[in-house]
Amino acid sequence: MSASLFERARIVDPLRGLDETGSVLVVDGKITASGADALNQGAPEGATRIDCANKLLVPGLIDSWVFIGEPGGEHRETIASAGKAAAAGGVTSLVMMPDTNPVIDDVALVEFVLRTARASAEINIHPAASVTKGLEGRELTEFGLLKQAGAVAFAEGRHSIRSSLVMRRALTYARDFDAVVAHQTTDADLAADGVMNEGLYGTWLGLPGIPREAELLPLERDLSLARLTGAKYHAAKLSTALSADAIRRAKQDGADVTAGAAIANLSLNENDVGEYRTFFKLDPPLRAEEDRQAMIEALRDGTIDILVSSHDPQDVDTKRLPFADAEAGAIGLETLLAAALRLYHSGEVPLLRLVDALSTAPARRFGLEGGTLRPTAVANLALIDLDEPWIVREEALLSRSKNTCFEGARMQGRVLQTMVAGRTVFQAESYR
Amino acid sequence: MTAAHDFPLYPHRHLLGIRGLSPADIEILLARADDAVSLSRQQDKKSSALRGRTQINLFYEASTRTQASFELAGKRLGADVMNMSVASSSVKKGETLIDTAITLNAMRPDILVIRHHSAGAAALLSQKVGCSVVNAGDGAHEHPTQALLDALTIKRAKGRLARLTVAICGDVLHSRVARSNLILLGAMGARLRIVAPSTLLPAGIREMGVEVTNSMAEGLRDADVVMMLRLQRERMAGSFVPSSREYFRYFGLDKEKLKAAKDDCLVMHPGPMNRGVEISSAVADGPQSVIQEQVEMGVAVRMAVMQALLDPRRNDEIAA
Helix, strand or coil: CCEEEEEEEEEEEHHHCEEEEEEEEEECCEEEEEEHHHCCCCCCCCCEEEECCCCEEEECEEEEEECCCCCCCCCCCCHHHHHHHHHHCCEEEEEECCCCCCCCCCHHHHHHHHHHHHHHCCCEEEECECCEHHHCCCCECCHHHHHHHCCCCEECCCCCCCCHHHHHHHHHHHHHCCCEEEECCCCHHHHCCCCEECCHHHHHHCCCEECCHHHHHHHHHHHHHHHHHCCEEEECCCCCHHHHHHHHHHHHCCCCEEEEEECHHHHCCHHHHCCCCHHHCCCCCCCCHHHHHHHHHHHHCCCCCEEECCECCCCHHHHCCCHHHCCCCEECCCCHHHHHHHHHHCCCCCHHHHHHHHHHHHHHHHCCCCCCCCCCCECCEEEEEEEEEEECCHHHCCCCCCCECCCCCEEEEEEEEEEECCEEEEECHHHC | CCCHHHCCCCCCCCECCCCCCCHHHHHHHHHHHHHHHHHHCCCCCCCCCCCCCEEEEEECCCCHHHHHHHHHHHHHCCCEEEEEEHHHCHHHHCCCHHHHHHHHHHCCCCEEEEEECCCCHHHHHHCCCCCEEEEEEECCCECHHHHHHHHHHHHHHHCCCCCCEEEEECCCCCCHHHHHHHHHHHHCCCEEEEECCHHHCCCCHHHCCCEEECCHHHHHCCCCEEEECCCCHHHCCCCCCCCHHHHHHHHCECHHHHCCCCCCCEEECCCCCCECCCECHHHHCCCCECHHHHHHHHHHHHHHHHHHHCCHHHHHHHHC
8 A cells, every 4th residue: 555645735626616725645546535624634554744734736737738749750759758748747647639640540549659658658648539530631530449449539739620521520420429529720721821920010020920810710610510510629729819709609509619728828929929939939829918818818717618738849950940931839748837827826817717727627528537636536636836936947848849938937836746646756856 | 432430330230120220320321321322433333341351142032133232232342242042052952041051151251141031031040140141131021221222212312211201002011121111211200101902911000100091092192202012923813913904003103193292202113123013114214213223222222231230340349
């Protein structure tokens, strides 16, 4: 038997609506007691007792939109290196996008990812399979077999499905298997050669813009099809006030719809692009300040259910280029929590809602274990110092790629310890 | 000729854009360019101001005139000028801009002139080399020497830039010339108007503090200067405007439309012109056209820019 007792922590557990000082007892990888009523109940003999006074204990983060380079782009990130970066960020489970080479569109690839993850990563890595074969937007993948093999969602990664008919069939078919289709919407024709938000700032830089409507039009289509088919649809990465309004309406209509956003779109805006800084070239692009504000409001009121890092490791070869030629994307596993906590410290989003968006909501939507600290749950958790200040330094990041858009950023709040199924997978240096 | 030390020291190492230049910086360059015009009009056009200096022209986009203008400017100042023709270089074999920059930098040039199809390319290059960089056009971002030569042309004809009404007409969306001119002329106190079909207007233009109209008659009314922009051929056939015929009818500058402007209104074009598309031959070759002067001023401005960037007093400063 192995046991750990986290004593006198501030426990935030959105599933139980709980934010109180208490203790959490972990025995053999499971939570056996949790909350104020677990205080002063003693611990089994031999248990490790951890004094968590003034510390925050939350269910481990679940990052549901992560790109990993393995297979095919191991120089950018491996499953093992992503696992280490995740653990350092308090992330105990992640959903991996199918944009690998080869694409995760076949049972063998799902099995490869799960096997590699078991062998080399200490956190839970769940593959999402592509919606269409080869991410080509034409033929559906084997939803039933892929789901049975362990694919937790069907997503098209960086790609957006152009054909309304293909999307309708995907949603119709997904419903038979109770599968979630997660989709980042971009109208490729309307976005054309755009590389940043369309607006005055982009105009002065001479960079072609991506209008907000390029995200909205296929989103509206998808939401209509979700109503039509009754399928589970997840709008994966929204960036605009218009999109948030569309989600609000669809939810009011009773569609089985959830929405996500990348933390960068709530932390930064188009002005951060500065003088062609390619680490700030993201997809969706950083938008105007009004959009950023609208996204925060949408997170606060629950229109946006889920926050993700949209971790996308890119090599210097693909970033040290003129802005228009550089790849989009930034790493984020290690900064997701700290960047999200800014919204708590600023008073914009309550902690309970924030932890829900980072853990409980994705667990619920994608049917993953974890996401709660209630007794009988698996012991996936993160112990956090809410106030510790730190500065993001590229050289301290564990990800194999260093393309962070938070280099030099001042953060408040840091992961001290990360536990997956009762095993400590990360401990901060200052906390050892 | 005025002696070099009579001009105030130009405070920047590169010329990447008009953005970031103060009116005083612009005045230094215009004064130096005015001086260079005199040199170019002498029988002996050669100076030794940049003797021993090396200038590399790195052109990723074909451009006969701008490249020739920079080459001539360097040669008149006595610099050794090398043209890198990208069409036949390793860039086609996949070498990145930064690798090319590092390679060229190792040859110890004093000045790199770059034209590139990507916005921000000149700024990126300037971070990787030890010499001065001149932006000869980067995507739809900026073309600072063009704006300077336009300003010099206007100033020599009108005596000033402030309070002149300047109409910039045509494909503003894709035009780095328009952006650089908007910044420069705005900084110098000109009144600016934009005339274009809405499909060729960039996002946010109405927040720029300029007048925007879709009517040439309105845009040209009482104008002191009209600048026509080139419309790329691939944008005339249904993508941005339906046809060159329709474009000329509504936005091409002809004698009739020019009547709305002041009688002494200058007609300008950065070249190369599409006659019968954005401008009629009668106007382009007419008495109000200063298009040939623009070409002449181009050489002078480029001489001025290179002299200002390679001011020998700067070396003294560094040595001290």
